[in-house]
Each structure stands twice: as C-alpha cells, then as structure tokens.
Amino acid sequence: MFFECLCLLSLGATLSFAQQNCPGYTASNIQQSATGLTADLTLAGEACNVYGFDLTNLTLTVEYQSGNRLHVLIQDQNQSVYQVPTDIFPGPESLPSASASNSNLRFAFTQSPFSFAVARSNGETLFNTSGNPLVFENQYLNVRTSLPDSPNLYGLGEHSDPFRLNTTNYTRTIWNRDSYGIPAGTNLYGAHPIYVEHRGGSGTHGVVFVNSNGIEVKINDTQGQYLEYNTLGGVFDFYFLAGPSPVEVSQQIAEVVGLPANIPYGGLGFHQCRYGYRDIYEVAGVVYNYSQAGIALETMWTDIDYMFRRYVMTVDPDRFPMAKVRELVNYLHAHQQKYTVMVDPAVAYQPNTGYGALDSGIQQDIFLKTSNGSLYTGVVWPGPTVFPDWFSPNAQTYWTGQFDSFFSSETGIDIDYLWIDMNEAANFCNWPCSDPQGYAEENNFPPDPPPVRNSSPIALPGFPADFQPPSSSARVKRQDNAGLRMGLSGRDLINPPYQIRNAAGSLSNKTINTDLVHYNGLVEYDTHNLYGTMMSNHSRNAMLSRRPQERTLVITRSTFLGAGTYVAHWLGDNISDWPHYRISIAQMLAFSAFFSLPITGSDVCGFGGNTTELLCARWMMLGAFYPFYRNHNELGSVSQEAYRWESVAESARRAIDIRYRMLDYFYTAVYEQTVDGTPSLNPMFYVYPNDSNTFGIDLQYFWGSSVLISPVTEENGTSVDIYLPQDIFYDWNNGFTPVQGSGTTVTLYNVDFQTIPIHIKGGSVLPLRARSANTTTELRKQPFQIVIAPGTDGTASGSLYIDDGISLEQAAISYISFSWDGSNFSMNGTYDYSTGVNISQIILLGQRSAPSGAITGDQYFPVAYNSTSQVASVNVSIPLTGDSSMRFGQVASYIGNAFALGTNLYLAATALLLILVAAQNL
Ligand SMILES: *[C@@H]1O[C@H](CO)[C@@H](O)[C@H](O)[C@H]1NC(C)=O
Ligand SMILES: *[C@@H]1O[C@H](CO)[C@@H](O)[C@H](O)[C@H]1NC(C)=O
Ligand SMILES: *[C@@H]1O[C@H](CO)[C@@H](O)[C@H](O)[C@H]1NC(C)=O
Ligand SMILES: *[C@@H]1O[C@H](CO)[C@@H](O)[C@H](O)[C@H]1NC(C)=O
Ligand SMILES: *[C@@H]1O[C@H](CO)[C@@H](O)[C@H](O)[C@H]1NC(C)=O
Numbered sequence: 001m002f003f004e005c006l007c008l009l010s011l012g013a014t015l016s017f018a019q020q021n022c023p024g025y026t027a028s029n030i031q032q033s034a035t036g037l038t039a040d041l042t043l044a045g046e047a048c049n050v051y052g053f054d055l056t057n058l059t060l061t062v063e064y065q066s067g068n069r070l071h072v073l074i075q076d077q078n079q080s081v082y083q084v085p086t087d088i089f090p091g092p093e094s095l096p097s098a099s100a101s102n103s104n105l106r107f108a109f110t111q112s113p114f115s116f117a118v119a120r121s122n123g124e125t126l127f128n129t130s131g132n133p134l135v136f137e138n139q140y141l142n143v144r145t146s147l148p149d150s151p152n153l154y155g156l157g158e159h160s161d162p163f164r165l166n167t168t169n170y171t172r173t174i175w176n177r178d179s180y181g182i183p184a185g186t187n188l189y190g191a192h193p194i195y196v197e198h199r200g201g202s203g204t205h206g207v208v209f210v211n212s213n214g215i216e217v218k219i220n221d222t223q224g225q226y227l228e229y230n231t232l233g234g235v236f237d238f239y240f241l242a243g244p245s246p247v248e249v250s251q252q253i254a255e256v257v258g259l260p261a262n263i264p265y266g267g268l269g270f271h272q273c274r275y276g277y278r279d280i281y282e283v284a285g286v287v288y289n290y291s292q293a294g295i296a297l298e299t300m301w302t303d304i305d306y307m308f309r310r311y312v313m314t315v316d317p318d319r320f321p322m323a324k325v326r327e328l329v330n331y332l333h334a335h336q337q338k339y340t341v342m343v344d345p346a347v348a349y350q351p352n353t354g355y356g357a358l359d360s361g362i363q364q365d366i367f368l369k370t371s372n373g374s375l376y377t378g379v380v381w382p383g384p385t386v387f388p389d390w391f392s393p394n395a396q397t398y399w400t401g402q403f404d405s406f407f408s409s410e411t412g413i414d415i416d417y418l419w420i421d422m423n424e425a426a427n428f429c430n431w432p433c434s435d436p437q438g439y440a441e442e443n444n445f446p447p448d449p450p451p452v453r454n455s456s457p458i459a460l461p462g463f464p465a466d467f468q469p470p471s472s473s474a475r476v477k478r479q480d481n482a483g484l485r486m487g488l489s490g491r492d493l494i495n496p497p498y499q500i501r502n503a504a505g506s507l508s509n510k511t512i513n514t515d516l517v518h519y520n521g522l523v524e525y526d527t528h529n530l531y532g533t534m535m536s537n538h539s540r541n542a543m544l545s546r547r548p549q550e551r552t553l554v555i556t557r558s559t560f561l562g563a564g565t566y567v568a569h570w571l572g573d574n575i576s577d578w579p580h581y582r583i584s585i586a587q588m589l590a591f592s593a594f595f596s597l598p599i600t601g602s603d604v605c606g607f608g609g610n611t612t613e614l615l616c617a618r619w620m621m622l623g624a625f626y627p628f629y630r631n632h633n634e635l636g637s638v639s640q641e642a643y644r645w646e647s648v649a650e651s652a653r654r655a656i657d658i659r660y661r662m663l664d665y666f667y668t669a670v671y672e673q674t675v676d677g678t679p680s681l682n683p684m685f686y687v688y689p690n691d692s693n694t695f696g697i698d699l700q701y702f703w704g705s706s707v708l709i710s711p712v713t714e715e716n717g718t719s720v721d722i723y724l725p726q727d728i729f730y731d732w733n734n735g736f737t738p739v740q741g742s743g744t745t746v747t748l749y750n751v752d753f754q755t756i757p758i759h760i761k762g763g764s765v766l767p768l769r770a771r772s773a774n775t776t777t778e779l780r781k782q783p784f785q786i787v788i789a790p791g792t793d794g795t796a797s798g799s800l801y802i803d804d805g806i807s808l809e810q811a812a813i814s815y816i817s818f819s820w821d822g823s824n825f826s827m828n829g830t831y832d833y834s835t836g837v838n839i840s841q842i843i844l845l846g847q848r849s850a851p852s853g854a855i856t857g858d859q860y861f862p863v864a865y866n867s868t869s870q871v872a873s874v875n876v877s878i879p880l881t882g883d884s885s886m887r888f889g890q891v892a893s894y895i896g897n898a899f900a901l902g903t904n905l906y907l908a909a910t911a912l913l914l915i916l917v918a919a920q921n922l
C-alpha cells in the first residue's frame with residue numbers, strides 16, 4: 001500500500017478571503033496502516049484569524065471502511081470542538097475486510113501545505129483540495145475541492161432549487177428554518193449535506209459531510225470549477241462513496257446515514273388534511289363526502305385546529321370535544337380508515353392554570369432554560385411557549401407520558417399515525433424576543449378560533465345518531481395530562497463572525513436562541529439542525545410505546561442526516577401554483593435517492609394560496625405517485641378536497657385506482673430500500689446513467705424502478721414533452737401498447753385532466769392488484785395480476801414483497817422473484833406470509849402474435865390476445881404459496897416495429913418460436 005503524492009497543481013481559482021490569507025496546515029507524524037493513516041496537522045504559519053481564531057493542532061484520520069467507502073476526519077487534537085453526538089448520528093462501522101489495498105478509492109495528500117485528494121483506483125480524481133489551504137477556526141471552517149467543468153451535482157438539501165444544482169455563483173445554505181412558501185435559493189427545513197456527482201460513463205460518487213452547524217456550500221466556476229464548504233463549527237467529517245453506479249451511491253449513503261424505517265402498508269393510502277376545519281363535525285363531513293364521492297380515503301387528518309387555543313396535548317372542548325373526537329376515530333377505525341393529528345414541540349407557557357403538558361414538563365425539568373436558569377420562552381401558535389430540550393434525560397419519559405395519556409386508546413385520541421411540525425424549531429418572535437407575551441398579544445397568538453357552531457344538526461348517514469353539534473357550548477374540563485465534544489467556549493453564539501446567508505436573518509432569528517445551553521451542556525448553536533430529528537426520534541419512540549407491536553408512521557417537517565431511520569417527511573408549506581407542483585418532483589427525488597428518506601411528498605393541490613380546479617386535478621394525479629400522498633390546505637384558502645369539483649374527483653378516483661393497483665409493487669420497492677438503500681424513486685439518470693439527456697431531467701421520474709411517470713407540467717396544458725430513452729416502454733394509458741423510445745423528446749397530445757402519462761419500462765415484471773378498493777385493508781384482499789413487460793432482449797424480471805403491513809416484527813413474510821425468459825414465466829422465493837389470494841391473471845405485453853396457450857404443470861390455459869395493443873393475457877389461479885412456472889406457446893418475437901414512436905425500429909434478433917405441446921398434456 002502506498003500513498004502517493006498527487007502533487008496537483010493549483011488551478012488558479014479565485015480564492016476566498018480566508019483562503020488567500022490563511023496559512024493552511026502541515027502534516028507530520030504520518031502513521032500508515034493497512035486500513036488507513038493518521039497524521040498531525042499543524043498550523044503552517046501565522047494564524048489568519050479571519051472569522052475567529054485558528055486552531056493550531058489538528059489530527060487527520062483516514063479510514064478505508066469498505067471497498068467503496070473512505071472516511072476522512074480532521075478534528076482538533078484535543079477533541080474539544082463540538083462533533084455531532086454519536087447517539088444521534090452513529091455513523092457506519094468499518095467492514096472487517098476493509099483495507100486500502102482492496103478499496104476502489106485512493107487517498108492521497110501533500111504534506112505542506114497540507115491538501116488531500118480522493119480518487120478512484122483507476123486514478124480518476126473525485127475530490128481534491130490542493131491549491132486551497134484548509135481553514136479550521138473556532139467559528140469557521142473552510143475546505144474547497146476542485147471539480148471538472150460543468151459537473152452534474154445533486155443533493156445538498158433541503159432546497160427547492162433545480163434538481164441538478166447550479167454550478168455558477170451558487171450558494172446553498174443549510175440551517176433549518178421555518179420556510180413558508182419554500183422559496184428557491186433559501187435554506188429550508190432540513191439539513192442533508194450530501195452531494196452526489198454523476199459523471200456519466202465514468203461513474204457516480206457521493207460525499208457525505210457530517211456536520212450539524214450552519215453551513216454554506218458555494219459552487220462556482222470562476223477560473224476553475226469548485227465546490228466549497230463554509231461551516232460555522234464542528235469538524236471536517238467526510239465520507240467518500242465510490243458508487244460507481246447511481247443506485248450503488250444511494251445504497252452507500254444509506255450505509256452511512258442509516259437504512260430507512262419500515263412503514264405501515266396503510267401509510268401509502270390517500271390522506272386528507274387541511275388547516276382550518278372549524279370543528280369535528282366538519283372533519284366528519286369531509287370523511288362522509290369522500291365516501292359519497294367514491295374516492296378512497298385512507299386517513300383523515302386534523303391540523304392544530306383541534307387544540308384548545310393551540311396548546312399541544314389538549315382538545316378544544318367546544319369544537320373538538322374529546323368524546324366526539326373519539327367517536328369519529330371509532331367510526332374511522334370501524335371503516336378501516338385512520339386518523340392523524342399534528343403535534344408541535346412548543347408547549348404553551350401558561351403556568352398555574354393546570355395545564356398538564358407544561359406542569360409535568362417543568363416538574364421533569366425537560367424545557368430549555370436560559371443562562372440564569374429561567375425557562376426560555378418564545379412565541380408559537382399558542383402564544384408564549386417553552387421548548388422541550390430533547391437532550392434532557394427525562395425528555396423521552398415526558399414525551400412518552402404525554403402521548404400515553406393524550407393519545408390513549410382508552411380515553412384519548414387514538415391516532416394511527418403522527419404529524420410533527422414547527423420543529424426547526426420555529427419561533428414567531430424575532431430575536432432577541434425579549435417580550436414574548438407582548439409579541440404574542442400584538443400578533444394575535446393564539447388566533448381567535450372560529451365561532452362555535454350552533455346551527456341545526458348535520459345529518460351524516462352512517463355516523464352515530466348523536467354525531468351532531470351540541471345545542472349548547474358547555475365547556476368541558478380540559479384534559480389533564482398528569483402524566484465530550486461539547487464545543488469550544490468563548491464563541492459568539494449569536495452573531496458569529498462569518499455570516500451564512502440564512503433567509504431568516506441572524507442565526508437565532510425565528511428560532512430558538514443559539515446561545516442556549518442544553519441539559520447536557522451542548523449549545524443550540526451547534527445542535528440547532530438536530531432539533532427536528534431529535535423530536536422525531538422521541539416521537540417515534542412515544543408512538544411505539546402506545547402500540548408496541550406495530551410499525552408507525554411519523555411525518556416530520558424538520559430533518560437531519562439519518563432522519564429516515566425514524567420518520568417520513570412532507571415537503572412543508574408549499575404554495576398552490578404550478579412552479580410548486582413542478583418542484584415537488586425534484587424535492588422528493590432528492591429525499592428518496594440521496595438522503596435515504598423515502599417517504600416524502602408535497603401538499604397535493606398546494607398549501608398556501610388558492611388552488612384552481614385544473615391544478616388540483618393534475619396534482620391529485622401527480623400526488624398519486626408521491627410516496628406520501630396527502631391533500632393539505634391552508635387556513636383561509638378555498639376548499640380543495642378532491643370531491644369539490646367533479647373533474648378533480650374523477651382525476652382522484654382514476655389516479656388512486658392506479659396507485660392502489662400498483663401499491664404492492666411500490667411497497668416492495670420501499671421494502672427493498674429499507675433492506676439495502678436501493679431507492680424506491682429513481683431519477684431518470686439512475687436508470688439510464690449513460691444517457692446524458694437524462695442528467696438534468698427533473699419533471700419525469702421512475703416510481704419504483706420500472707414505472708416512468710411523466711406528468712403534464714404546464715398550466716392548463718393538455719400536452720407534454722417527454723423524453724424517452726432508447727428503450728422499449730409500454731403505455732399504461734393505452735392498453736399497454738408498446739412504445740419504442742429512441743433517445744429523443746416526444747410530445748404527448750390530448751392528455752386530458754383525468755390522465756397522467758405512465759410508461760412501464762421494458763424488462764419489468766409488475767405485480768398489480770387486479771382491482772383497487774376503498775381502503776388498503778380491502779385492497780389486500782384483491783387477487784394479483786402479473787404484468788410482464790419484456791425488454792429489448794426479450795426478458796423481464798420483478799419482485800413482490802408481502803407481509804402483514806402492520807407488525808414491527810414480522811412473523812412471516814413472502815418475497816418472490818418473477819422472471820420471464822421469453823417464453824417461460826417463473827416465480828421463486830419464500831412464501832411464508834399467507835395472503836389468502838391468488839394470481840388471477842398474467843398479462844404479457846409486446847406480443848406481435850398471439851401465443852396459442854399457456855401451460856403450467858399439467859394445466860392448459862387459453863390465451864386472450866389483443867392485436868392492436870399486442871397484449872396477451874391468461875386467466876389463471878396460481879396460489880402465492882410456492883414456486884411456480886408457466887410456459888407460453890408460439891410466443892413470437894415480442895418487440896415491435898409497428899408501434900414505434902421513434903425512428904429506429906428494433907427487431908429482436910433471435911426470438912424462438914416455441915411450439916406448445918399443451919394438447920399432449922390435456
Ligand atoms: C500544539 O502541539 C504542540 C506539540 O504537541 C504543543 O507543544 C503545543 O502546545 C500545541 N498547541 C496548542 C495551541 O495546543
Ligand atoms: C462566484 O465568483 C464570482 C467571481 O469571483 C463572485 O463574484 C461570486 O460572489 C462567487 N459566487 C459565490 C456563490 O461564491
Ligand atoms: C451571484 O449571485 C448573487 C445573488 O445570489 C447576485 O447578487 C450576484 O449578482 C451574482 N453574481 C454574479 C457574478 O453572477
Ligand atoms: C440557478 O440557475 C438558474 C439559471 O441560470 C437561475 O435562474 C437560478 O436563479 C439559479 N438559482 C440559484 C438558487 O442560484
Ligand atoms: C428577523 O426577521 C424579521 C422578519 O423577517 C426581520 O424583520 C428582522 O430584521 C430579523 N432580525 C434579525 C436580527 O435578523
């Protein structure tokens with residue numbers, strides 16, 4: 001093993017102020033081993049002290065952790081500088097077999113001034129800091145890598161910028177923020193300092209930066225292309241991931257940040273929510289109207305409206321009396337539907353009023369405090385509030401206790417899933433927020449609730465007879481809920497010398513003060529970006545404590561690296577307009593493919609502002625191909641439940657029908673992501689990594705790895721330009737007719753407002769349910785239909801994972817591989833979960849002539865054939881209890897010339913005509 005000096009020349013790029021003026025470091029005491037090296041790094045000259053003071057002594061630790069992962073850690077020698085706590089971000093372990101000699105990556109460095117490079121074993125440089133002195137100060141760190149010209153860079157979330165990142169004059173700020181409207185060019189709710197660089201044929205790699213301080217990534221091409229990290233603290237903690245395929249990069253990211261949590265099958269159903277349901281009767285009315293409209297509603301949600309004056313862990317006794325909420329939940333459960341509500345972290349500061357969530361939090365000492373020991377107070381929905389300190393040793397006990405009583409199945413709201421919000425943490429009150437009470441009063445927090453309904457009862461057939469508003473508004477008593485790497489001292493924790501471009505202004509503005517000290521001594525300045533993920537973790541544990549045998553689904557707003565191991569994420573407060581409809585695709589792709597957080601989605605039909613009928617019709621269809629599918633709306637906006645317009649109702653019915661028929665296919669993809677990080681949504685370049693036309697595509701994507709979704713994206717439009725790579729596809733909306741892609745853009749015309757273009761990629765076998773259903777519980781009782789979509793080589797494969805969809809620990813699962821070799825369909829796998837349903841049909845696409853029959857064992861089945869769509873199908877009854885195969889006879893070369901959209905007609909070279917001898921077996 002040999003570490004050569006790359007001795008790269010400085011590229012002459014414009015250096016930042018700090019880089020020009022700082023001396024960099026010199027490496028000494030270099031100790032090499034089979035698995036890496038260590039060295040001391042000493043400040044190479046006079047301190048520059050540009051944004052604080054330079055640290056004199058650092059250490060470098062390089063570890064080859066697996067064949068495709070290299071860890072580079074540059075920390076202060078004393079390890080006094082804050083580092084992300086390992087109980088929150090454990091990080092990956094080295095494989096025992098890992099060593100420099102069997103790694104696909106190479107680490108090289110120059111001693112003085114110290115710089116390092118990471119290259120592939122074939123010599124291709126991926127990351128190279130030479131020419132740019134490392135800056136490591138107490139409140140500012142800087143490292144810059146040069147990159148090839150016009151690189152294809154992705155990630156660095158959370159943001160709403162173009163999917164493929166700008167490479168010129170581009171700043172990406174990472175500092176979690178309550179970011180209404182999710183404006184482009186700003187920092188949003190989550191912190192995922194991960195980038196993926198795709199270089200086409202020569203491969204894809206990833207870089208994970210484990211750092212929870214405020215970060216500004218700058219990407220620029222002035223005199224040489226570079227990417228540079230500026231961070232307000234922490235250490236240089238990098239994982240370099242070799243890929244080389246995009247999917248492998250996603251898998252390697254998942255190894256670093258953690259595999260995503262399993263979700264309940266029902267979580268993939270359709271959800272309805274809004275902010276501004278005036279009372280429980282209106283919520284019940286929505287459930288009723290969905291049922292009347294014949295639109296499958298899986299989960300009904302309630303925003304903060306249900307709370308008494310927006311206090312968490314309370315209900316509004318007039319509008320959402322507990323007894324009535326419980327009745328609604330019982331009704332939903334009896335109809336196989338589910339209920340979810342929102343919980344915020346901030347607890348109303350209303351001392352001496354018998355408010356249990358506050359009193360027990362004070363008693364258990366779990367709230368954040370100021371330096372003089374008093375409770376830190378900000379302003380959120382309920383007015384003045386205090387904030388849980390998730391680092392407090394009692395925080396979990398407190399939170400679980402609140403959940404156990406308020407969400408008790410016996411006496412409380414028996415929610416099925418959970419929604420957590422405002423956990424950046426959001427604080428309405430501007431820093432320094434010296435008068436929370438005054439601010440709350442001036443700004444009307446909590447806002448006045450809507451007048452209590454006093455009208456005559458609403459008749460809701462099917463609901464309990466007394467499900468009507470009370471005649472008087474008798475106040476019910478409110479629910480009683482008895483229920484060392486610590487960071488350098490001497491830093492300016494409010495106004496650090498280097499200012500990142502936080503869209504909220506100074507670091508502490510609109511959030512918790514960054515100079516607060518947590519229970520364990522860590523400061524908010526260092527841990528701000530962890531707040532939402534720590535709430536997520538605590539909330540997940542609290543949900544699991546309520547139903548210990550069951551998986552849960554927690555939807556959070558704020559996230560950090562690894563949040564997917566606990567929770568799912570909705571993409572925040574978007575706006576009801578076309579740009580937000582479009583950007584939602586890039587956002588969810590980034591979370592699924594790059595951040596190892598598969599269950600995401602934007603508010604369907606848009607949150608803020610007023611939607612339009614046509615936008616909502618399109619969005620109900622696009623949302624059907626989000627992992628998390630929820631219509632949600634803001635207080636004061638026009639109603640947008642799918643049944644409000646017949647055109648939208650019909651688009652919803654049709655889209656849900658398709659989603660549900662594909663639900664097991666997608667559930668399988670999500671399962672596979674939980675096993676090894678293979679993304680369940682795929683950007684087009686993931687599937688066609690050598691086709692440079694796909695690298696910038698962010699309006700089409702693969703749902704799973706086989707179903708290409710190409711929504712109409714223009715206002716009022718009924719046509720869409722879509723890119724079809726050189727491959728065979730099958731048009732879902734046109735009876736599975738084959739379409740030959742030729743690596744060009746084609747225009748689809750007359751796409752009506754109830755249709756979303758969907759193409760199945762050749763080479764796939766899709767397990768579908770034969771019919772949709774009103775709930776996912778009913779869906780699971782439907783038989784399967786297997787769609788075989790042969791690829792250009794005539795073969796196809798796919799998989800199906802089935803479990804009970806509910807249990808945390810599965811007693812039995814089935815995991816089945818399907819394959820098609822051109823004439824034989826076969827399935828192999830494990831069949832331990834008893835589905836109680838069979839495969840009722842096999843549909844074979846792209847058949848230029850009719851197979852005369854199909855045979856399995858000694859049974860012969862006639863084949864129906866549609867020569868227009870070239871689809872052959874056979875009705876069968878194959879139980880999902882064991883391996884099986886079926887042979888199709890006279891299977892012509894399937895691949896089309898007649899149907900080609902593009903120019904190059906492809907004829908399968910060698911298609912054997914298989915003469916079926918079925919008759920002999922009859
Ligand atoms: C840096 O390390 C050297 C050698 O170990 C030591 O003499 C010096 O005091 C250290 N400087 C600081 C600022 O810790
Ligand atoms: C990119 O470089 C130009 C020219 O040096 C500079 O003006 C600009 O501020 C840089 N942008 C970023 C985001 O660093
Ligand atoms: C770089 O971007 C900033 C804002 O993001 C803009 O003000 C500035 O003019 C841009 N500079 C160049 C050189 O494009
Ligand atoms: C990215 O580049 C595009 C096109 O040059 C520009 O319109 C957009 O404002 C840039 N976005 C950011 C966040 O810099
Ligand atoms: C805080 O945000 C408010 C509202 O955007 C702004 O007016 C104010 O200047 C900001 N204050 C600081 C200190 O950044």
Ligand SMILES: *[C@@H]1O[C@H](CO)[C@@H](O)[C@H](O)[C@H]1NC(C)=O
Binds near residue numbers: 610636637
């Ligand atoms: C949305 O429509 C409502 C009702 O017509 C109106 O009061 C409100 O101002 C509209 N909101 C916006 C942002 O246009």
Ligand SMILES: *[C@@H]1O[C@H](CO)[C@@H](O)[C@H](O)[C@H]1NC(C)=O
Binds near residue numbers: 715716
């Ligand atoms: C879309 O149609 C609506 C209703 O006809 C119209 O008001 C709007 O201007 C149209 N938008 C565009 C971009 O054509």
